[in-house]
Amino acid sequence: MTHEAVLPGRPNGGFQALRMDGVSRRFGSTTALDRLDLTIEGGEFLALLGPSGCGKSTALNCLAGLLPLTGGSIWLDDERIDGLPPEKRGFGMVFQNYALFPHLTVRKNVGFGLAIRGVPKPEMTQRVDEALALVELADQAHKLPGQLSGGQQQRVAIARAVVIRPRLVLMDEPLSNLDAKLRLQMRTEIRRLHQSLGLTTVYVTHDQEEALALADRIVVLRGGLVEQIGTPEQVYTYPLNTYVAGFMGYRNLLELPVAAHEGDEVVLAEPGLRLTGRAQERFTGTSAVAAIRPDDFTVGPRQSNTVRVSVEVAEFHGREMAVEGITESGRVIHFRVSDRVRPGEKVELGVPPDRVLVFGSGVPDGLT
Numbered sequence: 001m002t003h004e005a006v007l008p009g010r011p012n013g014g015f016q017a018l019r020m021d022g023v024s025r026r027f028g029s030t031t032a033l034d035r036l037d038l039t040i041e042g043g044e045f046l047a048l049l050g051p052s053g054c055g056k057s058t059a060l061n062c063l064a065g066l067l068p069l070t071g072g073s074i075w076l077d078d079e080r081i082d083g084l085p086p087e088k089r090g091f092g093m094v095f096q097n098y099a100l101f102p103h104l105t106v107r108k109n110v111g112f113g114l115a116i117r118g119v120p121k122p123e124m125t126q127r128v129d130e131a132l133a134l135v136e137l138a139d140q141a142h143k144l145p146g147q148l149s150g151g152q153q154q155r156v157a158i159a160r161a162v163v164i165r166p167r168l169v170l171m172d173e174p175l176s177n178l179d180a181k182l183r184l185q186m187r188t189e190i191r192r193l194h195q196s197l198g199l200t201t202v203y204v205t206h207d208q209e210e211a212l213a214l215a216d217r218i219v220v221l222r223g224g225l226v227e228q229i230g231t232p233e234q235v236y237t238y239p240l241n242t243y244v245a246g247f248m249g250y251r252n253l254l255e256l257p258v259a260a261h262e263g264d265e266v267v268l269a270e271p272g273l274r275l276t277g278r279a280q281e282r283f284t285g286t287s288a289v290a291a292i293r294p295d296d297f298t299v300g301p302r303q304s305n306t307v308r309v310s311v312e313v314a315e316f317h318g319r320e321m322a323v324e325g326i327t328e329s330g331r332v333i334h335f336r337v338s339d340r341v342r343p344g345e346k347v348e349l350g351v352p353p354d355r356v357l358v359f360g361s362g363v364p365d366g367l368t
């Protein structure tokens with residue numbers, strides 16, 4: 001695709017901040033969003049991250065005007081917008097299933113938003129041409145969506161969203177129907193367009209890697225509530241609890257007996273395993289949860305930290321092996337090694353104490 005901004009756009013959406021103020025949405029007895037407070041700065045790329053059912057799409061649909069709120073308000077600087085219909089908000093939307101009109105050509109799909117806004121024909125032709133060039137689909141303009149590949153259809157959807165020069169672009173899992181290679185390619189294109197057009201983007205995903213790669217700030221949601229908001233570095237390095245840690249790739253969430261605890265230093269131990277880590281919160285219990293990323297383990301004992309495992313499964317991942325091992329007490333440990341290891345092999349692992357995050361609370365369901 002071309003890398004230049006050919007659409008004039010409105011840098012930073014032309015606003016300072018979009019604010020969700022105590023936004024709630026209930027469906028019967030289900031609370032999908034519970035008094036969500038969130039500020040999106042003009043020009044920012046914000047990712048809403050969480051598992052299925054955490055309220056991400058509901059939040060996006062409330063912003064878009066596709067779902068009325070059951071509580072709270074939405075503000076674009078000083079203008080209250082939650083009463084406005086979707087077309088009056090000036091937002092572009094890109095959905096997971098593309099939502100293209102199957103009976104309209106690519107050109108008509110892209111021009112649709114301009115036509116309903118009454119943009120004169122010559123200007124419309126020019127803006128559609130620019131948008132199609134931006135996503136490198138000028139030569140496909142006469143085709144119907146059904147004659148395009150998944151990636152091409154998603155590019156039409158993106159062109160259709162940006163052609164109206166939106167104040168905000170809302171994207172709901174736009175890459176999940178694409179194969180792995182195309183997903184990476186389109187991910188880069190989405191970030192590039194965001195930067196070059198000076199867009200403000202809210203992006204919904206359940207994929208932590210996508211959120212980390214794309215966003216300026218990540219909002220981790222759970223059950224309609226915010227668990228943590230921060231830059232990718234903050235959320236990745238300092239998750240606030242085991243739920244966020246589990247989401248950020250701390251695949252080892254080990255609930256272990258506390259052997260010693262002084263200040264923020266905690267020693268957790270059981271047969272075959274001794275871990276010194278840093279308490280991330282105050283706690284007094286006799287057990288605690290150590291959160292460790294597979295890639296923070298090293299082969300060979302390290303300082304006071306040792307984990308002895310027997311290799312169960314080793315997957316080849318190019319430069320590294322992703323390994324699942326088991327301790328003598330039957331605990332599963334996920335780690336990565338650069339050398340080839342085989343099932344049944346005994347391996348001694350170490351991990352730096354500052355990469356062992358210790359939480360007092362339990363391991364959330366479904367995260368181990």
Ligand SMILES: Nc1ncnc2c1ncn2[C@@H]1O[C@H](COP(=O)(O)OP(=O)(O)OP(=O)(O)O)[C@@H](O)[C@H]1O
Nearest residue numbers: 027030031032051052053054055056057058059206
């Ligand atoms: N139209 C609806 N009617 C009833 N309940 C709904 C409706 N839409 C969403 N919900 C419920 O609200 C909660 C949040 O749903 P939402 O679609 O926002 O989650 P999500 O995080 O986007 O999940 P997914 O990734 O699966 O789309 C869920 O419990 C869901 O079952």
